[in-house]
Amino acid sequence: MIELDQKIAEQLSEVGLNSSIQVRCGTSNSFTVTASVIHPLVNVFEMGGVYISASRGANEIIEGLESLGIPTGNIQFLDMVSSGILGGTNTEHNNISYIDSPIMLESALLRTMYQMRRTLSERSFVILDSVNALAIYNEERMLAEYLHTFVNTFRQREVLSVIINVPDQTPPGVLANLDLYCTDLIDRGQIVIN
Amino acid sequence: MNHMESAAGYVRDRCVTGIHGLDEILRGGIPYGSTVLAAGSCGCGKTTLGLEFLVRGAENGEACAHFTATEPSVKLLDNVRQYDFFDMQMVDKGLINVFDMDVLYSWLGLTKATFDLGDIHALIKAITDIVNTIGVTRLVIDSVTTLCYKIQSEQLIRDFLFTLGKKLSTLGCTTLLISEITSEKSGVNMWSSFGVEEAISDGIIVLGDVERMGHLLRFLQVVKMRGTSHSRAKYAVELTSIGVMLTPMLKWGSSS
Amino acid sequence: MDVNTKFVISAEDEKFFGKMGSFGIPKFDKIMNGGVPRGFTILALTDPGAGAELFAKQFLSPCEEPENTVYISTNETSDEIMQVYDKYNWLNELQIISIGSEYNERVLGKELQASKYRLEGFNMSDIQRLSQTRFVDDETEDFLTEMANSIIERGPFFRCAIENLDFFFQRYEKSRVISMLRMMQAHTQMAKGILLLCVSTDSLDTSIEQEMSSIADMVLTFGVHMIGSEFETRMIVRKFRNAPENLSVMSYRVTPEEGITPETVQRIA
Structure with missing residues (x-):
């Protein structure tokens, strides 16, 4: 049984809409941390938004979140993974759209902006899951440039941006950039094993 | 504030395209009465760009015209x-x-394979009659390439485009000429099928x-726009x- | 376009129509040993003004079945044609297709309209109509197909004259016209009809003339010759399939009572 981290909710209550939050997690707790971020945004602050997934298929994420009682109806998913899998785009969910590849970074940005214009929500968020997944496909310099653009674009539009990464697996240059440009940090990156 | 405007103290009237990102690239929009070539290979979004250009004008109550030569x-x-x-x-x-x-060719008795x-x-x-009578302020010809195939010589094409552009400009009409180019073209006259359109x-x-x-x-890139400064980046x-939605292209991410 | 190959010709019709039909000129029927065999295609090559257009009308005057008798004209109106029939008191219940009039209306009309648009420009209502017109109006300006269809649709024992083919040679590919003529000849043969095709000699080149002559079962030429200070109109039967004895040269007159009448000259030894 997954237990959501309530302290993340407390931290989120103190950030503004133009914040960009770096969420660090470990390899074994990434989903729990992600769900702990989404839960207050959706259930407490009643926000809608866009979830860009480069780490796993959107179907899996939706099922995981729904099983924890986190409704996903107000979240638009941009799935950068499933197009690369034969049959991966067969889905019943109508809030998933697909991007051909994790290298099409600009597409992800534009499609996020498109979804936001369509849904016209006053308070929105965008979640980028994750930097590590994108690093598999994209050069470090390009990824750093992209994240810089990403953070600034949504900050300007007063959209809360949440960037998930596993610091042990993030290229140092990218990690340094994230530290520099993000306004807030939620750090669950180290797991203590007793 | 762009360099040209501040130097002269004169702000040239703009046709605000209404297309996401494009007006920013053009520092406000296309200068009124300009003839702009929208050149690209197939499937790049030229027709969509042209149509959106007209729709945004129509939303403002402007009379718009689309001449289609490529598809019915x-x-x-x-x-x-x-x-x-x-x-x-x-x-x-x-x-x-x-x-x-x-249909226009048929009505004008232009039934030969080539135009003199x-x-x-x-x-x-x-075309200018139509623009003048309806009061068209935004015009798209899609594509000027298909139209010019029917014209016999480069000189005649030049005359045609020059005369048409001049008359439309006088009538206050901002025109988008869709031009089809092959992606392999490079060097001189990269954006013209007939060597003259871009000039x-x-x-x-x-x-x-x-x-x-x-x-x-x-991608989209503004290579030239008389009467205004503009971004020359790739989007x-x-x-x-x-x-159409635009965002700057990542600098490190392309092979061309 | 399918040539109708399925005819039901009743014995009664066979008996009524017989193996031969009249040319519409009794004297000529006699010279041709009875008339024109059913199923024949006749080619009339004519000098301009030599009388072939009158021959074509006279040819249809027997009018055995009015609804199956068709005069196709490319340069006369229905009224002008009827006037000739009335003048000579010929049966005038036949069908007339005036392609010339249709051409003037459709094609020339369009050309005139195009000139007007080019000169005067478009007004608001023209522009509104233009913006709502999604297709080019090309409602068959293919008069060649229309002409061929009007023959090929005919039932057994039809009688038809086309005056003349110059119109089609001037506007369509010659090979296409010939192709249509072959189809029409085949249908005429099978339906036991009689078809007369008129064409001016000055509009044809030799190879086309030869090709048409080979398609036709009978070839007639109409000419005007100067004899001293007078004109003589002459008719020559150059070809008559399976009856070479019918080949002949004859001069003819046009009289108010009979129309075209061959003059037979008896040698006095």
């Missing part, structure tokens, strides 16, 4: 219905007037594809149901 208007209107930004009412109410070039000087003047007169035009907007690790990404393009 029936097919064009069928295809464009998928876009949320397009409303058929604009066509029904005469805000967007769609003309088939084939007299035919060209008849065509220019017809005559006031502006050139290029649409194309860049390859990134085997995938094709659409990634997404053709969405609400229109």
Whole structure:
């Protein structure tokens, strides 16, 4: 049984809409941390938004979140993974759209902006899951440039941006950039094993 | 504030395109009365760009005209219905007037395979008549390449484009000429099929594809625009149901 | 376009129509040993003004079945044709197709309209109509197909004259015209009809003339010759399939009572 981290909710209550939050997690707790971020945004602050997934298929994420009682109806998913899998785009969910590849970074940005214009929500968020997944496909310099653009674009539009990464697996240059440009940090990156 | 405006103290009137990102690139919009070449290879979004240009004008109550030479208007209107930004009412109410070039040729008795000087003047007169009578302020010809295939010589093409551009400008009409180019072209006259279009035009907007690790990404780039400064960067393009969307292309991410 | 190959010709019709039909000129029927065999295609090559257009009308005057008798004209109106029939008191219940009039209306009319648009420009209502017109109006300006269809649709024992083919040679590919003529000849043969095709000699080149002559079962030429200070109109039967004895040269007159009448000259030894 997954237990959501309530302290993340407390931290989120103190950030503004133009914040960009770096969420660090470990390899074994990434989903729990992600769900702990989404839960207050959706259930407490009643926000809608866009979830860009480069780490796993959107179907899996939706099922995981729904099983924890986190409704996903107000979240638009941009799935950068499933197009690369034969049959991966067969889905019943109508809030998933697909991007051909994790290298099409600009597409992800534009499609996020498109979804936001369509849904016209006053308070929105965008979640980028994750930097590590994108690093598999994209050069470090390009990824750093992209994240810089990403953070600034949504900050300007007063959209809360949440960037998930596993610091042990993030290229140092990218990690340094994230530290520099993000306004807030939620750090669950180290797991203590007793 | 762009350099040209501040130097002269004069702000040239703009045709605000309404296309996401494009007016910023052009520092406010296309200078009024300009003839702009929208050049690109197939599938790059030229027709969509042209249609959105007209729709945004129609939303402001401007009279707009689309001359289609490449595909029949029936097919064009069928295809464009998928876009949320397009409303058929604009066509029904005469805000967007769609003309088939084939029908226009037939009405003018232009039935030969190639046009001579007299035919060209008849065509220019017809187009300018339409613009003048309806009060068209935004015009798209899609594509000028298909039209120019019927003109015999480079000189005649030059005359045609120059005369048409001049007359439309006098009538206060901002024109987008869709031009089809092959992606392999490079060097001199990269954006003209007939070697002349880019020299005559006031502006050139290029649409194309860049390859990134085997995938094709659409881009847009403003190469030239008389009467204004503009960004010359490459922008990634997404053709969405609400229109064209642009964002700067990542510098490190393309092989061309 | 399918040539109708399925005819039901009743014995009664066979008996009524017989193996031969009249040319509409009794004297000529006699010279031709009875008339024109059913199923024949006749080619009339004519000098301009030599009388072939009158021959074509007279040819239809027997009018055995009015609804199956068709005069196709490319340069006369229905009224002008009827006037000739009335003048000579010929049966005038036949069908007339005036392609010339249709051509003037459709094609020339369009050309005139195009000139007007080019000169005067478009007004608001023209522009509104133009913006709502999605297709080029090409409602068959293919008069050649229309002409061929009007023959090929005919039932057994039809009688038809086309005056003349110059119109089609001037506007369509010659090979296409010949192709249509072959189809029409085949249908005429099978339906036991009689078809007369008129064409001016000055509009044809030799190879086309030869090709048409080979398609036709009978070839007639109409000519005007100067004899001293007078004109003589002459008719020559150059070809008559399976009856070479019918080949002949004859001069003819046009009289108010009979129309075209061959003059037979008897040698007095």
